[in-house]
Amino acid sequence: MNDLLSMILEASGETVYMTGVAALFTLALGVPLGVLLVISDQGGIWERPGFNRALGALVNVGRSAPFVILMVAVAPLTRMVVGTSIGSTAAIVPLVVAAVPFMGRVVEQSLHEVDPGLIEAATAMGSSNWQIVSKVLVPEALPSLIRGTALMLVNLIGYTTMAGAIGGGGLGDVAVKWGYMRYRNDVMLASLVVLLVMVQVMQWIGDSLANRFTHK
Amino acid sequence: MIELRGLTKVFDKNGQETTALSDVSLSVPKGEIYGILGQSGAGKSTLIRCVNLLERPTSGEVWVDGREITTLPPAELRAARQEMGMIFQQFNLFDSRTVAGNVAYPLEVAGWPKSRIKERVAELLALVGLSDKADAHPAQLSGGQKQRVGIARALAPGPKLLLSDEATSALDPETTRSVLSLLQEINQKLGLTILLITHQMEVVKQVCDSVAILENGALVEQGKVLELIARPGSRLRELFYEPFRETAFQAHPQGVLVALSFVGETADAPLISTVVRRFDVDANIVEGAVERIGGSRVGRLLVELTGAPESLRSALQYMTERGVPPEVINRE
Numbered sequence: 001m002n003d004l005l006s007m008i009l010e011a012s013g014e015t016v017y018m019t020g021v022a023a024l025f026t027l028a029l030g031v032p033l034g035v036l037l038v039i040s041d042q043g044g045i046w047e048r049p050g051f052n053r054a055l056g057a058l059v060n061v062g063r064s065a066p067f068v069i070l071m072v073a074v075a076p077l078t079r080m081v082v083g084t085s086i087g088s089t090a091a092i093v094p095l096v097v098a099a100v101p102f103m104g105r106v107v108e109q110s111l112h113e114v115d116p117g118l119i120e121a122a123t124a125m126g127s128s129n130w131q132i133v134s135k136v137l138v139p140e141a142l143p144s145l146i147r148g149t150a151l152m153l154v155n156l157i158g159y160t161t162m163a164g165a166i167g168g169g170g171l172g173d174v175a176v177k178w179g180y181m182r183y184r185n186d187v188m189l190a191s192l193v194v195l196l197v198m199v200q201v202m203q204w205i206g207d208s209l210a211n212r213f214t215h216k
Numbered sequence: 217m218i219e220l221r222g223l224t225k226v227f228d229k230n231g232q233e234t235t236a237l238s239d240v241s242l243s244v245p246k247g248e249i250y251g252i253l254g255q256s257g258a259g260k261s262t263l264i265r266c267v268n269l270l271e272r273p274t275s276g277e278v279w280v281d282g283r284e285i286t287t288l289p290p291a292e293l294r295a296a297r298q299e300m301g302m303i304f305q306q307f308n309l310f311d312s313r314t315v316a317g318n319v320a321y322p323l324e325v326a327g328w329p330k331s332r333i334k335e336r337v338a339e340l341l342a343l344v345g346l347s348d349k350a351d352a353h354p355a356q357l358s359g360g361q362k363q364r365v366g367i368a369r370a371l372a373p374g375p376k377l378l379l380s381d382e383a384t385s386a387l388d389p390e391t392t393r394s395v396l397s398l399l400q401e402i403n404q405k406l407g408l409t410i411l412l413i414t415h416q417m418e419v420v421k422q423v424c425d426s427v428a429i430l431e432n433g434a435l436v437e438q439g440k441v442l443e444l445i446a447r448p449g450s451r452l453r454e455l456f457y458e459p460f461r462e463t464a465f466q467a468h469p470q471g472v473l474v475a476l477s478f479v480g481e482t483a484d485a486p487l488i489s490t491v492v493r494r495f496d497v498d499a500n501i502v503e504g505a506v507e508r509i510g511g512s513r514v515g516r517l518l519v520e521l522t523g524a525p526e527s528l529r530s531a532l533q534y535m536t537e538r539g540v541p542p543e544v545i546n547r548e
Contacts, residue, residue, distance in 0.1 A: 121308035124268050124379075125322040125369075126297035135324065139312040215311050215353040 007174055008190045014088050014169040015198070018160045022095035023153055029100045030152070031145075033059070034107020035133055045119065045129050062101030067159050070094050071166055091168030095159055099152055106148035110141040143210040150206025154199050161195070171195055217377060217409040218244040218267060223276035225262050225433075236262040237273070237433045244411055244426075249403050251424035251441075252413045253455075259433040260413035264379050267411065268300050269293060281376060298326050301370025305382035307362040309354040309369075316341065316350040319368045326373050340368040344398065360391035367398060371406075378402075380412035384419060392416075396423045417455055421509050427452060442512055446479035448541060453477070457516055471522035473502070474532070474542035478515040482539045488519065495531040497523030518545070 037059070039045050040052040065073070071094040075085040078093040114137055122136045138145070161172020171191040179188025225237040236259045244250040254260045265271035266278055269285060278285050285296050301322075309318050316337050323333045341347045344364040354362055363383060370378055380399070384392040400423050403410050414420065420427050420441060428438035429451050436451050437444065444452040457477065476487070492499050499519050506515035521528055535542050 115306075115308070117304060117306055117308040118310060120270055121302070121304060122321075122325075124270055124297060124300070124302040125325055125373075126294040127325045128294060131325055135321070136310065140310060142312060213312070216355050 004184075004186055004190060007178065007187065008171075008194060011169060011171045011174040011191065012194050012198075014163075014173075015157065015160050015171045015195075018088050018091050018095060018163060018168060018170060019153065019156045022092045022099060022156050022160075023149075025092070025096045026099040026103050026152060026156070027149065029096070030103025031107050031138075033100060033104035034111060035137070037104060037108040038111040038137070039129065039133065043116075045123070045132055059101040059104050062097065063105070065098070067094070067098050068162050068165060070098050071162065075166075086167040088163065088168045088170070091160065091163035091166055091170075094166075095156060095163075098159055099156055102155060103148070103152045106151060107145060110144035110148050111137050113144060114140045143214040146206055146210040146213065150203055150210075153202045153206075157195065157198055157202070217246045217248075217281060218242075218250075218411060219277075219279035220263075220266070221277040221279070223263070223266055223273050223278070225259075225266065225271065226274045235433055237266070240276070240430070240433075240435050242428050242435060242438055244409060246409055247403070247407050248425040249399070249410045249412065249423050251420045251427040252411070252430055253415070253417070253420050253427055253452075254413070254430035255415055258430045260415075260430055261381065262433075263430065264381055264411065264413045267379055268297050268302060298322065298373050299375050300377045300379060301367075301373075301375040302379040302381065303363065303366040303370050303383045305385045307354070307359075307366045307386075309362055309365055311354055314351050314353055315346060315357070315365050318354065318365055319372050322369060322373050336372060337368075340372055343371070343402070344368045358391075359387050360395060363387065363391075363395050364398065367395075367402070371402065371408075376409060378408055378410045380410060382414060383412065385414070385416070389418075392418070393422065399423060420452075421456075421507065425510060429455075442479060442510060442514070445477070445509070445514055448543075456514075471500075471520050472528055472532075473518065473520050473545040475545055476515075476517045476519060476535065476540050476542055478506075478513065478517070478540060480512045480514075485538070487535065487538060487540055488517070491521075491531050491534060495523070495527045495534065497521050497527050497531050 037052065037055060040048040040055070042049060071091070074094050074097050077097070078085045078090050081093050082089050084090050118136055118140060119132060122132045127135070160168070160170045161175070163170050164173030164176060171194055175188050175191040178184045179191060220240055220242050223237050223240040224235070227234045227236055240263060252260050252263060262271055266273045267280065269278070273286065280296065280300065283296065285293065288296060310321065313321065319337045319340050320333050323336060328336070337350070338347070341350055344367055346361060346364055346368070349357065349361065354365065357365065366383070384395050387395060396419060399410060402408055412419065412424070424441050426439060427441050427444065429436040441452070444450045445456050447453060457475070488499050491497065499521055501517060501519055503518040504516065506513055521531060523531070532542050
């Protein structure tokens, strides 16, 4: 019983660590990516059709690679960034690489829902592009962006369960190595329950925050 | 205040060209409320968007307050836009901001210090009568209140010009009247020039000093509202009196059915009774309406005159001399 608890606790810590750090980087890169996708689009406030197509293609490439493959494929990059390609910290690099294109699309979709009339009004009031992005597009899309972030977090948690493949640990790793390979049903069950709780909590926080910022 | 010269706008959608505006030239004098009247699809929206370059004209010049704005570099164009307020049919308020936050927006954009923004916002909310709604969100307001917020927001940086894009089209008649009164009030109080586009004759009647009529992207006529209504054969006059045309009244065999239009001082003279006394004819008023437009009375009467042909002729002649040329509707 004691070993179960410590095992699950340690694995949960790894999952939270990988998810949390990866989420921060994903937000920092994914939001600007989504903004760029929207404003460079046809009819956007910074229309750049060629750039938009190139960026879109790049995002699609990132989105189409299955995570397990991506994880080992970006190993050289991982080594360059964190010095090693093994362990929890090393797993964060492929997590970010996988989540950023996803987040970019989520952000793009949220920003597309902002009424074009508001952008027109902001333009008519002499706003610069940066002001339109920071004072209109993002604040108006905030509830939807928060929901998108919750979605991204849930996705990241899912990805971390594969981190065991490169020695990243986490709940998925424990479930496979102990629950499955060593027939420890209690470990299997416990890691599933913790994952379930994590996802539920994330979704609940996302929904309530989104509602708080909805004024429609 | 605004001078449009040879404005043409061609939209190119997948190789198919549509001309939204063709060679439109007009000038809006300082301090006036200038209306552009037209059906939907006439190009009004494109026209008003060319004034602050939300839409770039394909060719032509846009002069605002003595400056050609189509050639301004981006930063100067933004500064020029801050001197033109704009209000919209769908209000376009920011849902994420409170009423006060909406009014503060253009001031933040213009880089006003926080303390002055607060003061200015309070001033404007008082002007539009919404001081008690400062902390409400737009979703909690009625349509009329939303448009008042839109007006306060447009006026916040102290523009010289207000552009109104069908601002009352989404409102009921009563709210429309109160929003129009507000526009009139700020036009008089602040000396603000207002360019508005509308498809409603009512709007032109209630607030406009001058009007331009746009049909299929081309200007049909422009001028002072009263002068155009007084001028026989004008398009505005035709639109203005349109409701009268549909009368199914059949004149008496010995009579003649005439439509009389009174504008300004001619509306104040007792024309009908004079005609009846002097020419031995009878007058039967079939329909009539008198309205106030820009402080003048404008009336329309549908009158059946009966009497000897000779008397009728002299009567009609007399009315023409008195500045009320009768339009004969049907004669048996």
